[in-house]
Amino acid sequence: MFFDLSFVDWDDSLLMAVLWSLVWGALFLKDKLVALVAALAVFSHFIADWPVHNNDLAIYPHSELHLGWGLWGRLGTVSWILEGFFALTLVAYSWRAQAKRGVSMLWPSVLRSRSRRRTWFTAYWSLSASSCQACY
Numbered sequence: 001m002f003f004d005l006s007f008v009d010w011d012d013s014l015l016m017a018v019l020w021s022l023v024w025g026a027l028f029l030k031d032k033l034v035a036l037v038a039a040l041a042v043f044s045h046f047i048a049d050w051p052v053h054n055n056d057l058a059i060y061p062h063s064e065l066h067l068g069w070g071l072w073g074r075l076g077t078v079s080w081i082l083e084g085f086f087a088l089t090l091v092a093y094s095w096r097a098q099a100k101r102g103v104s105m106l107w108p109s110v111l112r113s114r115s116r117r118r119t120w121f122t123a124y125w126s127l128s129a130s131s132c133q134a135c136y
């Protein structure tokens with residue numbers, strides 16, 4: 001399975017990751033440590049994307065140079081299964097940690113799952129399309 005994100009330069013390029021990180025960190029400038037952690041948390045998205053993306057992470061929007069080690073392409077469907085288990089592990093950890101504090105993670109989890117649903121449907125349709133091609 002090759003999950004091609006043909007143009008993600010405005011949200012996932014290195015330059016935009018730095019800009020999004022600075023913007024998010026600036027919202028917490030009241031406490032410089034919190035601002036730094038917030039900015040690094042946003043930038044961690046780019047670091048997490050690098051191994052899985054199929055050489056489609058631009059250095060800056062419309063750059064010729066792209067990054068990505070291509071685990072999505074190499075592992076195929078297994079990468080989606082691993083990503084699903086990783087996400088479920090994080091959700092379970094979060095639910096447990098927040099429950100100890102008396103905080104429910106129900107609504108944050110519901111809202112988060114709604115935003116990921118589109119990605120999973122896209123993966124499902126691309127899998128369906130590739131399995132149909134195998135039938136011909």
Ligand SMILES: [Zn+2]
Nearest residue numbers: 012045046049
């Ligand atoms: Zn990304």
